[in-house]
Amino acid sequence: MGSNWDWSRQQGRRKRIEAELAAHKLGLQFDKGAIPIHSLDGTMQSQFEKGWRSVSETDVRLKLDNNQTYMNVRQHLHEYFGERDL
Structure with missing residues (x-):
């Protein structure tokens, strides 16, 4: 894997944890299936989603x-x- 792929995967993990913490702080339900758009490049988005789902x-x-x-x-x-x- 390239370093950009690794970065996208790490961003997926980081963004998911940040989103869950924010939802918890506000007392809201968190929908882990609502994965945000990270990149219009399919490979980069795929790596982001893998990171998101790995949390x-x-x-x-x-x-x-x-x-x-x-x-x-x-x-x-x-x-x-x-x-x-x-």
């Missing part, structure tokens, strides 16, 4: 929780194993 509920939750889930797991592992500094 999981976990990705969105991590952003909503400000990665607290990750920090909680890290703290739990630290308490359990006590090996590494936080």
Whole structure:
């Protein structure tokens, strides 16, 4: 894949997460099937859509929780194993 394809895929992920966060903040329903137009080039749009569809509920939750889930797991592992500094 070319770097432009990668960029379009990354933009799809970024735009989807931003859209979901905005909808959540405003208390609106989010329609993940309403994929916005990113490019009139079919290949670039296809890569954008792949990125859009690759976002999981976990990705969105991590952003909503400000990665607290990750920090909680890290703290739990630290308490359990006590090996590494936080």
